[in-house]
Amino acid sequence: MLLSPTQLDRATGVLLGTAVGDALGVPYEFECRILRADETPQMLGGGLGPFAPGEWSDDTSLAMAIALVAATGADLTTDDALDAIAENFLQWFDDGPPDVGVQTRAVLSATRRRLSAGESGVSRVMREEAASYAAAHPHSAGNGALMRTAPVVLAHLDDRDRLAEAARLVASLTHADPLAGDSCVLWCEAIRVAVLDGRIDVFAGLDLLPADRADQWKRWLDDALTCDPTTFAPNGFTVAALQAATAAITHTPADDAAHLENALYAAIRIGNDTDTVAAIAGGLLGARWGASSVPDEWREAVHGWPHDNGRPHTARDLIALAGAVQPGQ
Known part of the structure; x- marks a missing residue:
């Protein structure tokens, strides 16, 4: 699929938008730091881990685990691609991240135990563990699949039906509840x-x-368009997280590319799971306004997992990775 220069800018904005939203939200997650009414969110680091200023959290790290596979040209609905994504999830988990969601930790821990005991088929095992978790926890439609779903789009821009299938399959690696899959399909x-x-x-x-x-x-989306954005907190539930991101985007004036910056601020001001809601919103805002709309200050600051010889990935790496994906080729 041949993208125009404008479309390519928007495609490369998907990962970058996710990352800057994540890094902006990190300091304020679950009121780690109270954001004053007169204060503009900043990439201060801290939060639920010893994050450096500008460092992204699990939201973008898990999105990167998917993007690295998408950049190979893989069809993300295939077992080989799902195995590769699942392996990347485990590599990230094995690296000892400071912040891991409860459900994701449970599923990845159980998967690692079974693989260490000699089982094979990493994505199969992971999906089975996700299904077991959902069966034991009736309210398991957390936002952990939605927060990382944006790069799935880059592999299937040319086929909306295949994209929907891929979104649901990738979500099911850790989140088996149908609502989690639905939210990923919609986003x-x-x-x-x-x-x-x-x-x-x-x-x-x-x-x-x-x-x-x-x-x-x-009905849930209609509520997001009509209710005050602060209605959608807490937002650990995937529906509430999607509503919060939608409300932040649609209630912010969208006259120009400043929409991306202002809507991310609005997402963080909703509170609660601030890095996740801003990462979700950032994926869509980056897709609308492009990598070129991201302020230089944010580009220079943002970084995180994975690391190459001790060097974290940066905005330049995100843009190159997103640009490498050639759907339909």
Whole structure:
């Protein structure tokens, strides 16, 4: 699929937008640092771990685990690609990240134990553990799959149906609840539309959901467009996280590329899981406005896992990685 220069800028904005939203939200997660009414969010680091200023958290690290596979040209619906993504999740987990979601930790820990005992088929094992967790925890539709879903889009810009399938499969590696998969399908399709058409349409993927849940999702999205953004806290539930990101984006004036910056501030001001909501919003905002819309100060500061010979990935690496994905080639 040949992208125009403008579309390519928007495609490379997907990962960068995710990362800057994440790094901006890190200091304020779960009120680690109270944001004053007159204060503008800054990449101060800290938060739930010893994050350096500008360092992204698990949201972007897990997105990177997916992006590294997408950049190989893989079809993310295949077992080989899902195995590679699952292996990357485990590599990140084995590196001892300071902040890991409860559900993700449980699934990855159980997967590592089974693999260490001699089982094979890493994505199969991981999906089984995710399903077991969901069966034992009726309210397991956390936001941990949605926060990392943006790079799935880059592998399947040319095929919305394949994209929806990939989004649900990648989500199911750790989050088996159907609502988690639904949220990833909706957000991925919104990002795809933003990259290709330069517009934001959070309703675009409703037809890709099972009919018995599409009407409920429409009501949830309608609420996001009409209710005050602060309504959507707490936001650890994937529905509330999607609503919070949607509300921050749609309630912020969108006259120009400053929309990205201002909407990320709005996402963080909602509170609670600030890095995750801002990372989710950043993926769509980057897809709409492009990498070129990200302030230079943020580009220079943002960094994180994975590390190459001790050097963290940076904004330049994110842009190069996103640009390497050639869907349909």
